[in-house]
Amino acid sequence: MTLTVQFQTMLAMVFMGIWIGMAVDTYSRFIHEKRKWHWLHFLNDLLFWLVQALLVFYVLLHVNHAEIRFYIFIALICGYAAYRALFEKIYIKLLEWFVSAVTAIFRFLYNLFNRLLVMPIKWLVMLIMGIVLYVLKLLQRIVVILLKILFSPFKWFGSLVWRFIPKQKWYNLKEKYLKVAGFFKSVKNKVSNWKGKKK
Secondary structure, eight states: OOHHHHHHHHHHHHHHHHHHHHHHHHHHHHTOOOSSOOHHHHHHHHHHHHHHHHHHHHHHHHHHTTOOOHHHHHHHHHHHHHIIIIIHHHHHHHHHHHHHHHHHHHHHHHHHHIIIIIHHHHHHHHHHHHHHHHHHHHHHHHHHHHHHHHHHHHHHHHHHHHHHSOHHHHHHHHHHHHHHHHHHHHHHHHHHHHHHHHO
């Protein structure tokens, strides 16, 4: 391995150390939750570090054909330490600003979508439902009026027939109706008393 390749490898590993520091802060900001241990947290951490290892291996593969040397780990550590000492605060501020900007844009787009599409559709549906209900009520009134018109001849005919029935027969019908109603009322009272005694 030539000195140029070694220098390129060390420089690449320093940048990868800085990248790992940024990735750890980003991962902690978005994914990692400070709660009690859970198997899902362990799986997330395992996948995170596996991805970082694959990225480092990919860079090494392009720089020195993935030849592992001791100075590679030193360069990674130096890059990570340089990030913590020099770039951590700046990156965290930029990350928070980026999160705030994306959140604000998302809220703006959500409100715009809600006002331009959702609310008009909602009001249109409410308007259609109001019109349908009004039409149904109007149809109901029309049907009631038509039924009254259709049954009015029968009503007139019944009242006409009722006038020709002798009063004596009408009193007899009334007495029979009262007797039948009194019979059913007495049966109802007996059943109620029997249920009360049974309880």
